[in-house]
Amino acid sequence: MNDQGLSSYFQFSNVDWGNMLTSTWETLWLTIVSMIVVAILGIALGLLLFETTDSHNPLVRLLNWVVALFVNVFRSIPFIILIVLLLPITQKLVGTIIGPRAALPSLIISAAPFYARMVELAFHELDHGVVEAAESMGATRWQIIRKVLLPESMPALVSGITVTTISLIGYTAMAGAIGAGGLGNLAYQDGFQSNNNAITLVATVIIVIIVFIFQFLGDLAVKHIDKRA
Amino acid sequence: MIEFKDVTKTFATKQGAVHAVQDVNLSIEDGHIYGIVGYSGAGKSTLVRMLNGLETPTSGSVDIDGVEITVLTGTKLREQRHKIGMIFQHFNLLWSRTVLQNIMFPLEIAGQSKAAAQKKAEHLADLVGLAGREQAYPSELSGGQKQRVGIARALANDPQILLSDEATSALDPQTTDEVLDLLLDINKKLNLTIVLITHEMHVIRKIADHVAVMEDGKIVEQGPVLEVFKRPKQAVTKRFVNEEVTPSLHDTTAVVEQLVAKYPKGTIVQLTFHGDQAKLPIVSEMLKQYGNLDLNIIEGNIHQTQEGAIGSLYIQITGDPADIDGALAYLQKLRVETEVLNRE
Incomplete structure (x- = not known):
């Protein structure tokens, strides 16, 4: 039986490093795949929100209202509830409710609306004069999106996806607790349920390192892209 | 067009x-x-x-x-x-x-x-x-x-x-x-x-x-x-x-009033130049013709525009009244817009 005192944190002999590595890869895989999908979906939704704001066309206004409602609703649902709520949908989409792949739908549906709001805000913060200049040159709406909105707001988009990814890492751990695999799963099952605090500690340290790496890469990218100052 | x-x-x-x-x-x-x-x-x-x-x-x-x-x-x-x-x-x-x-x-x-x-x-x-x-x-x-x-x-x-x-x-x-x-x-x-x-x-x-x-x-x-x-x-x-x-029109008016008080005998004239006139030595020509006159420049400015120069000049002339009349007539002959602001 394991000792349950504070020294239990340091009983590293109980750590199965092979398992730890597998779980780390699962967490990274979950994070990166959901980040990519969230980035694409979030930018698309953010653009849709931005482009449909203040339209005179009643149909467009309706679309804006529907998208905004979708975004607000899914942003408000606590993640742990969202996973449970989406279980039947996950079963339908992925074919299982266990393992890393099963965590993807709820991770994406929870984070994409969050990022979409950041994207919309980034577009609103752009200097309208630049958009007007592009219009005066005869740019199409699509050219303005591709050549003005996206590149000019890139630092905000990248720092937004960094923040979103870091909360995604937290969500992967939560998803792990109900069987999605990854470090959260390991910390819960092999750490908490088997009274093995060393495993929990190591999993925590690895997650912190992953967060730091994503933050560092995000900051580095923003610094490289931002030519404003 | x-x-x-x-x-x-x-x-x-x-x-x-x-x-x-x-x-x-x-x-x-x-x-x-x-x-x-x-x-x-x-x-x-x-x-x-x-x-x-x-x-x-x-x-x-x-x-x-x-x-x-x-x-x-x-x-x-x-x-x-x-x-x-x-x-x-x-x-x-x-x-x-x-x-x-x-x-x-x-x-x-x-x-x-x-x-x-x-x-x-x-x-x-x-x-x-x-x-x-x-x-x-x-x-x-x-x-x-x-x-x-x-x-x-x-x-x-x-x-x-x-x-x-x-x-x-x-x-x-x-x-x-x-x-x-x-x-x-x-x-x-x-x-x-x-x-x-x-x-x-x-x-x-x-x-x-x-x-x-x-x-x-x-x-x-x-x-x-x-x-x-x-x-x-x-x-x-x-x-x-x-x-x-005349960026300092107000100042100029004050200057004119002061000068009028200081030199009550003078005749103060505002000349306005348009286009090519501003390039000609009109004032010195006038002085050559009426050599007994004294001239005091109060204020002036000339600007270049795309179609020629434009500007105004405030001068005080003192001397024989007949000469002053002649000088003013000469200026008018050259189509310089003249406005007598004060005459004794």
């Missing part, structure tokens, strides 16, 4: 209808530099934005070379916009692009190949005096350099018309003059029509050949710059012209 015909623009606001532009009729000949001057809110911005369809009039029509801009939409409107360059008060450059990439931007929009766009952009950077700065980002440039990028970018698609929206209002006086010189140079080199809006009469004087004065959405006065400077009719025009020609 640009023609505004009975153009009106009305905005509906919560406070009721706002007439941004009212019954404007204006013709601008090719190759001219047409200045539209007015205080902020006079409707100048709305008016010029009708030329590239960024604004549409509520009624009336805007024609460029017989093409009615007001009815263009979609692809036709965008193609028309390629032929009209525009520069802005705050430059509106893309900070994420280098100087060269900013100049290439309108060429990309017009669907030119990258190689052709780059070649053209390099030539334009050179034309506006930015050779060597092509790889810099806007944040590394001074205000004047940024506006040069703006000008190069506006010229990229070989436009027939350049619209300038307060393009020098964010610049210091020296940079303003450099940018205005560049615009004048481009106008001459490319025979480009320039429509510029400004609230600074200095800008009009320096490069415009024609001017329209706007107030409350209406054009209250228009014509060749020198005509308008010479004989401003409307109160708002007088205010603009006075700002420029």
Whole structure:
């Protein structure tokens, strides 16, 4: 039986490093795949929100209202509830409710609306004069999106996806607790349920390192892209 | 040839209808530099934005070379916009692009190949005096350099018309003059029509050949710059012209009053010069003919405009009354506008 005192944190002999590595890869895989999908979906939704704001066309206004409602609703649902709520949908989409792949739908549906709001805000913060200049040159709406909105707001988009990814890492751990695999799963099952605090500690340290790496890469990218100052 | 015909623009606001532009009729000949001057809110911005369809009039029509801009939409409107360059008060450059990439931007929009766009952009950077700065980002440039990028970018698609929206209002006086010189140079080199809006009469004087004065959405006065400077009719025009020609009118009046008190015997005359007269040695000729007169210059200023010089001179003449009469008659013979402010 394991000792349950504070020294239990340091009983590293109980750590199965092979398992730890597998779980780390699962967490990274979950994070990166959901980040990519969230980035694409979030930018698309953010653009849709931005482009449909203040339209005179009643149909467009309706679309804006529907998208905004979708975004607000899914942003408000606590993640742990969202996973449970989406279980039947996950079963339908992925074919299982266990393992890393099963965590993807709820991770994406929870984070994409969050990022979409950041994207919309980034577009609103752009200097309208630049958009007007592009219009005066005869740019199409699509050219303005591709050549003005996206590149000019890139630092905000990248720092937004960094923040979103870091909360995604937290969500992967939560998803792990109900069987999605990854470090959260390991910390819960092999750490908490088997009274093995060393495993929990190591999993925590690895997650912190992953967060730091994503933050560092995000900051580095923003610094490289931002030519404003 | 640009023609505004009975153009009106009305905005509906919560406070009721706002007439941004009212019954404007204006013709601008090719190759001219047409200045539209007015205080902020006079409707100048709305008016010029009708030329590239960024604004549409509520009624009336805007024609460029017989093409009615007001009815263009979609692809036709965008193609028309390629032929009209525009520069802005705050430059509106893309900070994420280098100087060269900013100049290439309108060429990309017009669907030119990258190689052709780059070649053209390099030539334009050179034309506006930015050779060597092509790889810099806007944040590394001074205000004047940024506006040069703006000008190069506006010229990229070989436009027939350049619209300038307060393009020098964010610049210091020296940079303003450099940018205005560049615009004048481009106008001459490319025979480009320039429509510029400004609230600074200095800008009009320096490069415009024609001017329209706007107030409350209406054009209250228009014509060749020198005509308008010479004989401003409307109160708002007088205010603009006075700002420029006699910046210290009030001071001068005080000086005249002092001089009148100090030299009650003198005759104080205001001379106004127009065009070529300002180049002639009129005052010294007058003194040579009436050698017994004494002359005291109180204040004066002469400005160069695109159509000649304009200015005024305040002088005090003392001496024999007959000689003074002769001198005044001589000045009038040379068509110098003379106004006797005080005579003993």
